[in-house]
Amino acid sequence: xxxxxxxxxxxxxxxxxxxxxxxxxxxxxxxxxxxxxxxxxxxxxxxxxxxxxxxxxxxxxxxxxxxxxxxxxxxxxxxxxxxxxxxxxxxxxxxxxxxxxxxxxxxxxxxxxxxxxxxxxxxxxxxx
Amino acid sequence: xxxxxxxxxxxxxxxxxxxxxxxxxxxxxxxxxxxxxxxxxxxxxxxxxxxxxxxxxxxxxxxxxxxxxxxxxxxxxxxxxxxxxxxxxxxxxxxxxxxxxxxxxxxxxxxxxxxxxxxxxxxxxxxxxxxxxxxxxxxxxxxxxxxxxxxxxxxxxxxxxxxxxxxxxxxxxxxxxxxxxxxxxxxxxxxxxxxxxxxxxxxxxxxxxxxxxxxxxxxxxxxxxxxxxxxxxxxxxxxx
Numbered sequence: 072x073x074x075x076x077x078x079x080x081x082x083x084x085x086x087x088x089x090x091x092x093x094x095x096x097x098x099x100x101x102x103x104x105x106x107x108x109x110x111x112x113x114x115x116x117x118x119x120x121x122x123x124x125x126x127x128x129x130x131x132x133x134x135x136x137x138x139x140x141x142x143x144x145x146x147x148x149x150x151x152x153x154x155x156x157x158x159x160x161x162x163x164x165x166x167x168x169x170x171x172x173x174x175x176x177x178x179x180x181x182x183x184x185x186x187x188x189x190x191x192x193x194x195x196x197x198x199x
Numbered sequence: 200x201x202x203x204x205x206x207x208x209x210x211x212x213x214x215x216x217x218x219x220x221x222x223x224x225x226x227x228x229x230x231x232x233x234x235x236x237x238x239x240x241x242x243x244x245x246x247x248x249x250x251x252x253x254x255x256x257x258x259x260x261x262x263x264x265x266x267x268x269x270x271x272x273x274x275x276x277x278x279x280x281x282x283x284x285x286x287x288x289x290x291x292x293x294x295x296x297x298x299x300x301x302x303x304x305x306x307x308x309x310x311x312x313x314x315x316x317x318x319x320x321x322x323x324x325x326x327x328x329x330x331x332x333x334x335x336x337x338x339x340x341x342x343x344x345x346x347x348x349x350x351x352x353x354x355x356x357x358x359x360x361x362x363x364x365x366x367x368x369x370x371x372x373x374x375x376x377x378x379x380x381x382x383x384x385x386x387x388x389x390x391x392x393x394x395x396x397x398x399x400x401x402x403x404x405x406x407x408x409x410x411x412x413x414x415x416x417x418x419x420x421x422x423x424x425x426x427x428x429x430x431x432x433x434x435x436x437x438x439x
Binding site for chain 2: 076079080082086098100103104105106111112130131138144148149150152162171172174176177178184185192
C-alpha cells in the first residue's frame with residue numbers, strides 16, 4: 072500500500088521535474104500518467120521489473136482506490152466558488168450558459184464522430 | 200473551556216481537523232443520498248457538497264483560505280489520481296487498441312470542440328479575457344485543468360469552479376440527451392461524457408453502464424494529454 076502510493080507519487084514527482092526542467096506547457100501529473108503506463112507495459116515485457124508495487128496488483132489496487140473516490144477530490148476546488156461571488160454576480164448567468172451549451176455541443180460532436188468513424192471502419196473492412 | 204464555547208470555536212475553526220472533517224462528512228452524506236435516489240443525476244454529490252459547505256463557510260464567516268487549510272489534504276490527491284488514470288488505460292489496453300481509430304478521431308474532434316466552443320461562446324458573450332482563459336480547459340480533470348490555467352497566468356480557482364460545473368452539467372445531461380437522440384452504443388456514449396465532463400462524467404457513466412464507464416475513463420485520461428497540448432495553442436489562435 073505505502074510502496075504503491077510511493078510509486079504513484081514518484082511518477083508524479085518525475086513528471087513535475089521533467090515538465091519544470093524543460094519548461095513545457097503541460098501539467099506534471101500528465102507526464103506522470105504516461106510514465107506509470109510505460110512502467111506497467113514494461114513490466115509485462117521484462118520480468119525483472121515485476122517487484123514491489125509492480126507485483127501482484129499493488130499499484131493497480133492503490134490506483135483503483137483513488138479513482139473510486141474521484142468525485143470527492145473535486146469538492147475543495149468546487150467550494151472555491153465562495154471566493155468568486157462578485158464575479159458570479161457580474162457574469163454568472165453568461166458563464167453558466169456558455170458552459171452548458173459547450174458541454175451539450177461537445178457531447179453530441181464527440182459521440183457522432185465516434186459512431187461515424189467506427190461505421191466507416193467496419194465498411195472499410197467489409198469491402199474487398 | 201466550558202465557560203467559553205466561543206474560544207473552542209475560535210480554536211477549532213482555525214484547525215485543519217474541523218474543515219477536513221466537514222469536507223469528508225458532507226461528501227459521505229451527499230453520496231449516501233445520491234445512492235438512496237438510485238444515483239439520480241440531480242442528486243450529484245459534488246454539486247450538493249459544494250453549496251452546503253459554501254453556505255456553512257459564509258454563515259460562519261470562515262474564509263476560503265482557512266477552509267482550504269483542512270481541505271488541501273483531499274485536494275492534493277487530484278495529482279496522484281491523475282497519475283492513477285494510467286491503470287484503467289493499461290487494464291483496458293486491448294479494448295483501447297481494438298477501437299483505437301474511432302477513439303482517436305472522437306478524441307481529437309471532441310477536445311477541439313470542447314476548447315473552441317467555450318472560447319468562442321465566451322467571446323461572443325463578451326466575458327473578460329481573464330475569465331475566457333480560465334474557462335478554456337474546463338473539460339479536463341481538475342488537477343490538469345488548474346495546471347493549464349496556471350501556465351496561462353489565468354485564475355486556477357475560477358478554472359476549478361468551471362471544471363466542477365462542467366462535470367456536473369455533463370453528468371446531469373448525458374443520459375437524457377443520448378436517449379433523446381437515440382444513441383445505443385455505450386462505448387460511444389461513455390467516451391463522449393469522458394471527453395466533455397472528465398471525472399464527474401466518468402463517475403456518472405460507471406453508474407449507468409460498465410462499458411460506458413471504462414470508455415469514459417479512457418477518454419478522460421487521453422483528454423488530459425490532448426487538452427494540455429491543445430489549450431495553449433487554441434488560446435494563441437482564438438483569444439484576441
